[in-house]
Amino acid sequence: MTDDFVNRAMASGNGVIIDAIMKCQQVFDKHEHALVSISGGGDSDCMLDLCEHVRKVTPIELTYVWFDTGIEYRATRRHLDYLEDRYGIEIVRYKPVKSIPTCCKEFGQPFMSKYVSAHMERLQRHGFQWEDEPFDVLVERYPEVTSAIKWWCNKWTRTDDPGWFDIDRFKLLKEFIASNPPWFRISNKCCEFTKKKVAKNANKEFGVDLELTGIRKSEGGARAAIGKCFTAHEGGVDTYRPLLWFSERDKADYERAFGIRHSDCYELWGFKRTGCVGCPFGRSHDWELDTARQYEPSLVNAAERIFADSYEYTRMYWEYRNEHSTGQMTLNLRSARGRGTE
Helix, strand or coil: CCHHHHHHHHHHCCHHHHHHHHHHHHHHHCCCEEEEECCCCHHHHHHHHHHHHHHHHCCCEEEEEEECCCCECHHHHHHHHHHHHHHCCCEEEECCCCCHHHHHHHCCECCCCHHHHHHHHHHHHCCCCCCCCCHHHHHHHCHHHHHHHHHHCCCCCCCCCCCCCCHHHCCCHHHHHHHCCCCCCECCHHHHHHHHHHHHHHHHHHCCCEEECCCCHHHCHHHHHCCCCEECCCCCCEEECCCCCCCHHHHHHHHHHHCCCCCHHHHCCCCCCCCECCCCCCCCHHHHHHHHCCCCHHHHHHHHHHCHHHHHHHHHHHHHHHHHHHHHHHHHHHHHHHHHCC
16 A cells, blocks of 8 residues: 555545455455456445555455446446556456346346345246235245245244345335236346356456455345455355445545546446446336436347336336325325324
């Protein structure tokens, strides 16, 4: 690390940033070769900058990789070129084991989230009819998919408040699916074949003992359940998440302190996060598609073909949720008025 980097970190007055720098050096000191997954997104930019500064005081070797999912913005590709020029590095481009269009055809389309899609895929494979029956009845009927049935019946959380691992985390989703069973296959396999399997192959190719990703706990979803930034895997490749504890404010402080510039998706288009074009896992994919259409219309058209059923089903869900939430609110108001006149 240069004196300028340390001084800027101290001047930021942000203890989370300072702690992250110290932890990164500790982790790097104990490893020889790390694979750093670069997505071209905002978190990834901060992680790369941190790695490049810390590596100057450690003997670690860093290999940067980018996984081409088969449906990526050209703005992201341009940004990778910018990062290589700015830091004097090479970002190795990897093709997917199977592209996203292929995964969607073979396994199904993503819907809502990776976790939701995984459970719905398992239920579909075992002929689940989306019955609103008690847990004990459904487990006896579908014994091969107990964990997915627990999700469907809200049995993962032992309180009245649904947690991250229950279907009721998404309001009225169970009621919607039971009333409107999906007519298409649902799956989260696109991430597995375009990123996870590719990363595993890259780990073997380069013989690394550490892998880095730029995920943050505050992003929510499954990330919120991660309890530590470093995980050791005896006899395998350790995992390190340098930005895990960064909030949005911490990230903004880092960007200001070190002059981080993001891709046009952020700087010009106004995206908050990016990845595969129009990914159905993003709640704002309709807005994303409308915004990106003026810049990269051919990719937007491709996404609308690939994820057509998922987009339609998601819109149906939000319409159902808005309609029934309004109805429930009206009933609650009537009930409250009735109690007030007693």
